[in-house]
Amino acid sequence: MLKSTISMDDLLGDQAIAAINAEDVVEGTIIAKDRRELWLDLGPHGTGVVSGRDVEHSAKDLQIGDVISASVIDPEDDSGYVQLSLKRVAKEKGWDELETRFKNKEVFGIVPFDANKGGMLIEIDGVRGFLPVSQLSAENYPRVTGADKDEILQRLNTLVGRTLMIRILDLDRKESKLIVSEKEAQREFTEGKIAAFKVGDTIKGIVTGVVDFGVFVNIDGIEGLVHISEIAWDRVDNPSKYVKVGQEVEAIIIAIDQDKLSLSMKQLTDDPWQKEIATYKLGDFIDGKVTRITPFGAFVEITPVIEALVHISELSDDHITDPNALVKVGETKKFRVIAIDIDQHKLSLSLKTGKEPTAKPAAKPTAKPAAETAKAEPKKAKADNKTEKE
Numbered sequence: 001m002l003k004s005t006i007s008m009d010d011l012l013g014d015q016a017i018a019a020i021n022a023e024d025v026v027e028g029t030i031i032a033k034d035r036r037e038l039w040l041d042l043g044p045h046g047t048g049v050v051s052g053r054d055v056e057h058s059a060k061d062l063q064i065g066d067v068i069s070a071s072v073i074d075p076e077d078d079s080g081y082v083q084l085s086l087k088r089v090a091k092e093k094g095w096d097e098l099e100t101r102f103k104n105k106e107v108f109g110i111v112p113f114d115a116n117k118g119g120m121l122i123e124i125d126g127v128r129g130f131l132p133v134s135q136l137s138a139e140n141y142p143r144v145t146g147a148d149k150d151e152i153l154q155r156l157n158t159l160v161g162r163t164l165m166i167r168i169l170d171l172d173r174k175e176s177k178l179i180v181s182e183k184e185a186q187r188e189f190t191e192g193k194i195a196a197f198k199v200g201d202t203i204k205g206i207v208t209g210v211v212d213f214g215v216f217v218n219i220d221g222i223e224g225l226v227h228i229s230e231i232a233w234d235r236v237d238n239p240s241k242y243v244k245v246g247q248e249v250e251a252i253i254i255a256i257d258q259d260k261l262s263l264s265m266k267q268l269t270d271d272p273w274q275k276e277i278a279t280y281k282l283g284d285f286i287d288g289k290v291t292r293i294t295p296f297g298a299f300v301e302i303t304p305v306i307e308a309l310v311h312i313s314e315l316s317d318d319h320i321t322d323p324n325a326l327v328k329v330g331e332t333k334k335f336r337v338i339a340i341d342i343d344q345h346k347l348s349l350s351l352k353t354g355k356e357p358t359a360k361p362a363a364k365p366t367a368k369p370a371a372e373t374a375k376a377e378p379k380k381a382k383a384d385n386k387t388e389k390e
Contacts, residue, residue: 020045020082024072025089030064038062040070040084048072048082055086087126094125095173102168107185109163115156117149120164122180129178135169137182138223143209143216143245186221190259193222197261201253202268210240217249217263224261226251233266233273234305272305273345280347284337288349290327298327300335300349307347310335314350326351 020026028040028048038050050070062068071088101108112120112131120131133142133156142155165186170179197203205217205224215226226249228236236242242265243249255262280286288300288308297311315326327333335349 020072020075022072022074023088025069025092026072026082026084027067027069028084030062030066030068033062033064038086040068042082046080046082048084050084050086091126094127097125098127098168098171098178099173102171105167107165107167110166110180111163112160115153115160117153117156120156120159122178124178127176127178129180131164131166131180131182135179135181135183137186137221138208138216138218139221140164140182141208141216141223143211187259190222193220194256194259194261197222197253197256199253199256202250203253203261203263204248204250207243207245207247207249210243210245212239215239215243215249215265217251219261222259222261224251224253224263226263226265230254230262230264230266233269233271235307274342276303276305277340277342277347280337280340282337282340285334286337286349287332288335289332290329293323293327293329295323298323300333302347308335308349309346310349310351314338314348314352317352 026042026045026048028042030038031041031047032039036051036055038055040048040050042048048070068086069089070084070086071092072082073085074083077083100106110122110124110131112122114121118130119133119135122129122131133152136142136159140159142152144151144155164182166180166182167185167187168178169181169184170177172178203219203224205219207215208218208223209216212228214228215231217224217226228239231239231242249265250268251263251265252267253261254264254267286302288302290298291301291307292299295312297309297313297315300308300310302308310327312320312323315323320326333351335351337347338350339346339348341347
């Protein structure tokens with residue numbers, strides 16, 4: 001252990017020296033160093049020591065004779081030395097650097113050191129921060145069927161140790177808050193790419209995710225979505241039956257919204273509905289299988305491509321309130337075509353026979369009470385007398 005370097009002159013001049021306190025930043029010259037301790041000459045404030053992990057992480061490149069700044073942990077320990085920390089000073093400098101980068105909207109690289117189900121854990125210049133899943137680029141976003149959290153974490157763990165280009169999204173020194181975004185770092189690149197596309201373009205991309213509502217496709221770093229309704233012309237219940245992650249697909253751009261593309265795979269092929277519906281006309285009687293029943297009617301499959309609706313008002317000549325009373329899922333019936341909308345892909349059917357609704361029996365007249373009959377007779381008699389007099 002080194003002896004204190006405080007001289008008699010220093011002791012006599014204590015009254016003129018401002019005292020140091022915890023969290024103050026002081027400057028000193030490195031006078032000794034080993035694996036676990038770093039000794040600094042603090043001049044009139046004596047000798048300071050940095051120890052433990054602080055030395056391992058913050059003093060690797062420091063040499064004897066270097067002048068450095070350190071933060072005071074304890075102005076005087078039991079041995080009379082000033083306990084110091086290099087990490088705290090580095091952290092404050094880190095905040096200063098981050099605030100400059102935030103102000104300048106700088107794009108720079110970081111290496112995540114860990115991941116959780118919400119995103120990536122990072123550290124920049126001694127300041128810890130977070131990269132949320134929602135702020136990952138289209139390339140790195142973990143598209144997982146069913147949003148399985150364990151699988152999401154597995155995907156995120158593959159990003160640990162990799163360099164990601166980011167931009168600071170939110171910064172608050174007082175709250176020790178640092179949020180970064182990979183997506184924002186790519187915004188200019190994305191906007192430039194998006195500007196080159198137009199609705200109607202045919203593109204090729206790699207499937208990055210298959211979810212319940214559609215398919216995500218990466219087109220040279222730009223994210224596109226093929227909605228479930230745009231995968232195929234027939235009814236799609238499970239997108240994973242049509243494409244797999246990693247597969248190359250071809251699609252047409254049907255809409256552009258800021259940095260996202262809406263795509264269609266089915267519009268690159270002929271519409272079989274248009275072809276098959278041409279064989280039907282108004283008034284035709286066709287066989288159909290009931291596939292679904294709703295409060296407003298029943299859906300009927302005519303062919304694997306054509307599905308039609310029988311509105312509740314077209315299920316019977318009589319008024320009904322429950323379609324289940326007339327049709328059952330799975331049964332086949334003969335229906336009459338009553339409307340065809342080619343543009344909207346709609347075929348309307350009817351089970352009505354065309355007959356008039358069954359008439360309800362007329363209510364029988366109620367017999368008048370005897371008292372009312374008696375009251376009416378005098379009036380008649382009076383009228384007869386009047387006739388006789390005339």
